[in-house]
Amino acid sequence: MELDLLIQNCDVLTVEVAPEGPQVRFRPGMDIGVQGARVVAVEPTGTLRPRPATQVISGDRRLAIPGLINTHAHVPMVLFRGLAEDVTIEAWFNDYIWPLESNLTPEDVYWGALLGIAEMIEAGITCVADHYFAMDQVAQAVVESGIRANLVWAVFGHQGPEMLDRTCEFVERWQGQADGRITAWLGPHAPYTCPPDFLRLAAERARELGVGIHIHVAETREQVQRSLEQHGRTPIQLLADTQILERPTLLAHCLYPQEEDYPLLQAADTGIAHAPKTYLKLGMGTAPLARFWELDIPVGLATDGAVSSNTLDILEQLRLMALAQKDAVQDPTAMPVAQALAIAFQGSARVVHQADALGHLAPGGLADIVLLRQDGVHVTPRHDPGANLIYSARAADVDTVIVHGRVLLQEGRLLTIDKARVQAEVARRLARLAQRVPGRRIATYPA
């Protein structure tokens, strides 16, 4: 086999999702062979032979897992990390985020995207679904950094159809770029910021372009209540009414589906991005993950933006998801190890609509692979490698990150991003970016 990349003697941890339930599969002492952008073999160590040109990476004392997927983020918001602490959701939007975002230039977004992507790669994230604006700059950062991305240019109803059309042009410019690492969709912000006619138009544009839609929905009880009062419909019913749910969709958060929404979600080609750190920090409650699981509605893990979650760290979100679910039902047997990992791996791959290619680390899949160091005292002993990954490992254990067959991080060193340059560029923008000008904001959250 003519391998381009060979990882030798790693332990491999994946999840097998069988009808009787998910099972953690742990295979010590394995080789992983990569040709181009794809995994071609996962075999006991010593089986695969490098040719002279093969890049060989030692997997000694390393755990290989499928590349982690961040199913919903606003990556450039790392620029505002720590600027909106201990405030209500209304204040968070109206007094902090949306005024702060009015300061952003496209160049700011570019440097913010690189800063956030650096954090994600260091944390073992190989693919991100990003929902922001000035997205050409984010796409450029994706090209340069080597990460995989599903990108949408966020648009609010008050910006009108012209702005929606500009986000369609973004899709046409970037679809399939970067050797196929970039997927571009449409990103109407939410049913509470886009009226039904605007959502209908977005669905029509998505159909014309043959793309999906990434949208926030049903984040709080109040949003659902307001939707029922204003429209006589739940937010998810509005998505169905406006044909949004006839497209492939990625629904961010969806904490409060109503009983009548479940059949709509089951019938749709959809997935839910779950970002528990934001929900805990903003006191939002949590999503009915057990119900989603039972109905086979796909759920994946997300970081959301760093102004609510303060990190872009999927291992942390994985841990918080499991802890928060056990807490919510006050049952320590809820969300067991294998189920949590199935959500992180296969679930997230389904949510970004790449279930065939990502999340399983098997021949034929894309070569998005993470190696974690296993020699830390905090992950010793290793009675249960799956539990260690969820409850003991941390982002700093990530040693090697491979995306699309290319090594982006090796022995903890970023190979594609000049961190010092990025940090210097960010530093000189901070004073300007942190200003909040009274009355100036990009949108208004309805009270």
Place this chain on the structure above:
Amino acid sequence: MELDLLIQNCDVLTVEVAPEGPQVRFRPGMDIGVQGARVVAVEPTGTLRPRPATQVISGDRRLAIPGLINTHAHVPMVLFRGLAEDVTIEAWFNDYIWPLESNLTPEDVYWGALLGIAEMIEAGITCVADHYFAMDQVAQAVVESGIRANLVWAVFGHQGPEMLDRTCEFVERWQGQADGRITAWLGPHAPYTCPPDFLRLAAERARELGVGIHIHVAETREQVQRSLEQHGRTPIQLLADTQILERPTLLAHCLYPQEEDYPLLQAADTGIAHAPKTYLKLGMGTAPLARFWELDIPVGLATDGAVSSNTLDILEQLRLMALAQKDAVQDPTAMPVAQALAIAFQGSARVVHQADALGHLAPGGLADIVLLRQDGVHVTPRHDPGANLIYSARAADVDTVIVHGRVLLQEGRLLTIDKARVQAEVARRLARLAQRVPGRRIATYPA
């Protein structure tokens, strides 16, 4: 000033607890001078001069905080990390922990203690209140590693007064050892495992020895209910009735105080160890921290044992405390940054009954100091250093750890523990330690 140790040009983050509420105090560009075991000066950089024999540590791009205190742990349980996942509390005790602990030899406890202390030092923990058995071995590990500790030898009622007396002998052997780094108290396990007469005897022994008592109490609603049924008294009333609360006490968990318990807690010389990861993971609910705060009942942070919390990481517990409290009351303004840090610093110092010496990083206090790297992309930018510490920093950022004026960790390298040796010793014990022999356990949790 004749300095033994000088940290140059660090940023210093502490909390000032004023009557109007706690305030984060951030001072960039400071020097910290140490003489012997004590901090003697915290001054703008350049003010303090080293003598030839002064050990100088660069604080460039480092954040200095008071050494983190772990107010309740079972350190050697790291040996069982990952062995009791996704099980009920009853099964956790009766089918896992107590059978597993019947395998332990004193030598196992020694190596387990060193493994756990290594994890704690790497995570910036400078002091631990440990509640376990074979405690001479733990004390030996404390001596060798250089950490500070409050140690108790756990005892159950069914082991009888003879065993209680043996734990008193432990106190006499170890009180004030290791240059005063070791404090030894008594450790009757809990009101649900020690009958009132036994608790009364423990209180009497503690009075005779002039020491405090570290005990589990009111961990679950069921424990409180059972206590009311069996004794007509809450678990905390039992502690008062049996004179336990007339001693200095450290109460682990205390999730379910009843209304009649609050005056007892306020009147006592006590503090509560709060370990939120265990509570989330075992679906136990959480403690009324807002009420404790309002009544000025001291609360500190704890890891509990690694079989429930999977890590010995106080930064993680700090983050989870704040997130869980905001979640519990569904209010993002609850447990603001300064309050969470006041609990981690001064609160924990009060809980281990060393409020004068620890938790404030000021002249006159003990030199227990942690430096964290501040150049990671995940803590960039630094709009709010306090929020970054709680919500973005991680144990792996810990760079330097000083206890009692001695450097235990420098640039991430442990200076006092041979990690490879410890890991090898642990590895060869695992197969034996992981066995569960039907019917063999050290105690029984009442169903």
